Amino acid sequence: MKNEPTMGQYFAPTEFAKNPVRSSPYSYPRTMPLGQFLFEYLYRRGVRHSFGIPGDFALPTFTWLEKSKIRSITMTHEPAAGFAADAYSRINGIGLVCVTYCVGGLNVLNAIAGAYAEKSPVVVVSGAPGRKDREKDPLLHHKVKTFETQRRIYDEVTVASTVLLDEQRAASEIVRCVEACLRHKRPVYIEVPHDIVDREIPVNGISGPALEQSDPDTLQAALHETLCLIRAAKKPVILAGVELARYRTARLVVRMAERMKIPIAADLLSKSAVPENHPLYIGVYGGAMSSDEHVRKYVESADLVLMLGTFITDMSMGFYTAKLDRGRTILATSERVTVRYHRYESIQFRDFLELLAAAKIKSKHFEHPNPHAVPLPLKKAERSDALTMVDVFRILSLHLDERCCVVADIGDAIFGAVGIRSARQAQFIAPAYYMSMGFAVPASIGVAMAAKKLRPYVLVGDGAFQMTGVEISTIVRLGLNPIIIVLNNDGYGTMRRIRDGCFNVITQWNYGKICELVRGGESEAAATKGEFDAALSRARNSDRVSVIELKIPRNDVSQQLARIAREVRKIRGTRPRNRCSSQTQDLRKV
Ligand SMILES: Cc1ncc(C[n+]2csc(CCOP(=O)(O)OP(=O)(O)O)c2C)c(N)n1
Numbered sequence: 001m002k003n004e005p006t007m008g009q010y011f012a013p014t015e016f017a018k019n020p021v022r023s024s025p026y027s028y029p030r031t032m033p034l035g036q037f038l039f040e041y042l043y044r045r046g047v048r049h050s051f052g053i054p055g056d057f058a059l060p061t062f063t064w065l066e067k068s069k070i071r072s073i074t075m076t077h078e079p080a081a082g083f084a085a086d087a088y089s090r091i092n093g094i095g096l097v098c099v100t101y102c103v104g105g106l107n108v109l110n111a112i113a114g115a116y117a118e119k120s121p122v123v124v125v126s127g128a129p130g131r132k133d134r135e136k137d138p139l140l141h142h143k144v145k146t147f148e149t150q151r152r153i154y155d156e157v158t159v160a161s162t163v164l165l166d167e168q169r170a171a172s173e174i175v176r177c178v179e180a181c182l183r184h185k186r187p188v189y190i191e192v193p194h195d196i197v198d199r200e201i202p203v204n205g206i207s208g209p210a211l212e213q214s215d216p217d218t219l220q221a222a223l224h225e226t227l228c229l230i231r232a233a234k235k236p237v238i239l240a241g242v243e244l245a246r247y248r249t250a251r252l253v254v255r256m257a258e259r260m261k262i263p264i265a266a267d268l269l270s271k272s273a274v275p276e277n278h279p280l281y282i283g284v285y286g287g288a289m290s291s292d293e294h295v296r297k298y299v300e301s302a303d304l305v306l307m308l309g310t311f312i313t314d315m316s317m318g319f320y321t322a323k324l325d326r327g328r329t330i331l332a333t334s335e336r337v338t339v340r341y342h343r344y345e346s347i348q349f350r351d352f353l354e355l356l357a358a359a360k361i362k363s364k365h366f367e368h369p370n371p372h373a374v375p376l377p378l379k380k381a382e383r384s385d386a387l388t389m390v391d392v393f394r395i396l397s398l399h400l401d402e403r404c405c406v407v408a409d410i411g412d413a414i415f416g417a418v419g420i421r422s423a424r425q426a427q428f429i430a431p432a433y434y435m436s437m438g439f440a441v442p443a444s445i446g447v448a449m450a451a452k453k454l455r456p457y458v459l460v461g462d463g464a465f466q467m468t469g470v471e472i473s474t475i476v477r478l479g480l481n482p483i484i485i486v487l488n489n490d491g492y493g494t495m496r497r498i499r500d501g502c503f504n505v506i507t508q509w510n511y512g513k514i515c516e517l518v519r520g521g522e523s524e525a526a527a528t529k530g531e532f533d534a535a536l537s538r539a540r541n542s543d544r545v546s547v548i549e550l551k552i553p554r555n556d557v558s559q560q561l562a563r564i565a566r567e568v569r570k571i572r573g574t575r576p577r578n579r580c581s582s583q584t585q586d587l588r589k590v
């Protein structure tokens with residue numbers, strides 16, 4: 001039964017993350033040191049690892065972290081800690097980043113903004129100046145404008161925030177923030193003044209917020225209208241969104257699809273949320289960015305599109321190339337259910353999906369539009385062919401199975417990854433909406449920590465690698481073994497496709513040398529299909545981190561990027577020009 005679709009470790013949240021609102025019975029003493037309570041509570045709610053960098057204002061907090069059962073991982077730079085915590089949270093159901101005031105907190109902000117945008121439940125704990133330090137508003141190191149600056153900035157990228165200046169309310173504030181994180185699947189901010197963290201705070205009698213419930217009449221009305229449309233539809237399709245992964249509801253949707261025989265497509269952000277080797281799975285839909293024309297045609301000709309947990313973004317809709325008519329869509333998310341032109345509020349996402357999955361509907365007729373979607377094996381005769389981006393994803397697909405998690409960075413790594421389809425279900429993680437470069441290498445640490453049995457396969461462009469690739473240093477220290485594939489196309493290839501200029505030139509590195517620098521792992525380069533295939537086989541058999549540099553012809557891109565860049569050029573009215581490379585740039589203006 002090796003090829004049976006599995007939901008894998010990706011869908012196995014820790015015990016407490018499974019139960020997002022109600023805490024299990026647990027009695028606290030009457031008082032506890034704040035730092036001890038903070039990390040004990042986070043541990044109870046599912047946090048097992050923390051990513052970050054200390055600083056003087058945060059040292060007392062880090063000391064409590066070290067004493068707790070949560071493992072603290074020091075990274076090379078805060079942005080990387082944020083990306084690692086984000087990836088960890090996506091898999092584990094909640095994650096933690098610990099930093100110092102402003103220099104650390106603001107450094108990690110971009111990653112937390114991405115976690116907010118893509119619904120990833122990260123708790124940010126920041127050390128801070130003490131209550132005493134704040135009297136008379138002195139100029140203290142790391143302070144930007146006021147002592148409130150960092151929290152106010154974080155209000156824009158979190159669903160709850162607090163500064164723990166009041167011992168009496170500290171425990172309930174911690175609980176409020178952590179529960180908001182779990183409920184909304186979005187980051188929260190907890191600021192811990194260094195002179196408060198050791199103090200005893202009252203902790204007895206704290207309780208989580210009440211469980212939110214659906215309004216029964218609204219729920220029934222939404223369900224009734226939905227079921228009428230499904231019954232009438234001849235060719236419905238499910239667009240499985242990322243919230244199915246966040247709210248652990250993918251199984252419900254797969255069960256419903258199986259009973260009604262409705263095919264399932266994913267989008268770029270939700271890729272792998274439902275098993276890609278399931279017989280009802282048809283591929284990634286995203287207008288011009290779809291994995292293939294079959295899935296695009298199928299979704300666009302469907303008479304009903306059930307968008308379940310879907311984020312409708314310019315990226316997932318292929319830069320406005322998606323053709324989905326509101327009059328034939330149902331959009332159910334954690335925020336509301338919209339059936340064609342009717343909006344239903346006050347419905348819990350899970351309640352709606354549970355009823356939908358249990359509904360009695362006659363099976364539809366379904367013919368798979370592309371039943372042979374898995375890649376063809378590599379032929380002997382083609383092994384010496386030069387490697388192109390199309391081959392990269394095909395060859396990688398041949399090596400993937402249920403123990404792999406592809407972690408894609410921004411650039412052609414993510415666009416091309418739309419087309420990855422392996423015979424056996426692999427997981428996929430990428431910042432496919434917020435699109436921040438530098439995600440993948442640090443995120444692989446979060447993946448490895450959250451799901452020990454998953455091996456990360458990192459796809460990263462040379463530009464993105466230069467941002468956070470040095471995090472291999474942490475990977476080596478932790479003894480992790482991701483396979484890091486650097487797509488070296490001599491600069492910012494994605495930007496070049498839209499508009500070229502010397503701003504797309506970066507320094508050519510000797511990428512393989514990174515292993516010498518960090519004193520661990522092994523590296524090799526590949527320029528042909530056969531070399532890449534062999535390098536992947538060697539890396540898979542190694543228990544150390546492997547860096548494989550792929551020499552990609554400068555102007556070669558995946559089909560998805562070629563299509564998308566064409567659309568962006570149309571929208572923005574630009575034309576690609578071919579002016580500079582790291583070889584031709586002669587530093588004219590220096
Ligand atoms: C943090 C950040 N800075 C800038 C960008 C804009 N951007 C998107 S793709 C890209 C180039 C990526 O280059 P590389 O990693 O080499 O991948 P390639 O496009 O060559 O495949 C840039 C600069 C971004 N998305 N994120």
Ligand SMILES: [Mg+2]
Nearest residue numbers: 461462491493
């Ligand atoms: Mg590049």
